[in-house]
């Protein structure tokens with residue numbers, strides 16, 4: 268469980284990046300922070316692994332203040348996936364995945380064997396382990412990034428716009444893969460995106476942020492869609508967008524879902 272207790276972060280400048288933010292991320296759940304650029308999402312995520320220390324308040328992992336943890340050990344115990352993979356270009360894929368386990372004492376052979384299994388787990392051919400990151404597609408690199416984050420079997424995964432730089436089809440595949448992985452792994456995932464559709468797809472809970480890390484609304488995707496808190500959330504989530512305003516139509520005895528433009532988008536199960 269991750270707890271943000273009234274955290275603030277002020278960088279030099281006129282406004283606070285985050286002010287008085289409180290949130291609990293329950294164990295084994297996926298919580299998505301969604302908001303536009305500059306709303307403080309990355310700052311909040313990075314407070315968990317102490318890449319940023321708050322200027323006020325505290326962050327707890329399983330009731331322990333992260334400030335009492337050694338930052339390097341803390342970072343190695345938490346999976347972290349970034350938009351651009353953050354892979355070491357001159358290391359093979361396998362070495363990229365096996366690095367942290369080796370640094371924390373796993374024998375090299377064992378770590379490489381485990382890395383191969385992880386590549387398979389994220390949907391890659393283990394033979395790709397011999398390649399260098401530059402010889403992989405963007406989507407494949409992101410899968411390696413996920414495998415690397417899972418290499419120490421962390422309880423917590425921090426994901427900062429991990430699928431932001433890949434094309435929409437690959438993005439959808441990666442999202443589905445993450446959903447599948449999570450049904451097997453049950454990690455505590457804190458996921459950052461500016462894409463509300465991604466947030467609704469992946470989040471058990473979604474936190475909509477406005478400037479300064481202010482929570483505009485939090486809840487399950489269904490709760491937010493059913494009752495947007497205000498015009499900001501209404502606009503951000505696009506609840507009034509044609510593709511979200513579904514209605515029903517009877518055709519040949521079956522009930523069809525139709526979007527706001529009149530386009531049939533699905534059929535209700537009998």
Ligand SMILES: Nc1ncnc2c1ncn2[C@@H]1O[C@H](COP(=O)(O)OP(=O)(O)OP(=O)(O)O)[C@@H](O)[C@H]1O
Pocket residue numbers: 278279280283284302303304305306307308309310311461
């Ligand atoms: N190292 C820094 N020094 C000064 N200001 C910073 C620093 N990091 C972030 N900020 C500022 O803090 C605010 C929040 O930034 P943050 O990166 O957390 O937002 P974000 O929601 O993740 O944005 P994006 O989606 O663009 O990544 C922004 O106004 C940003 O300019």
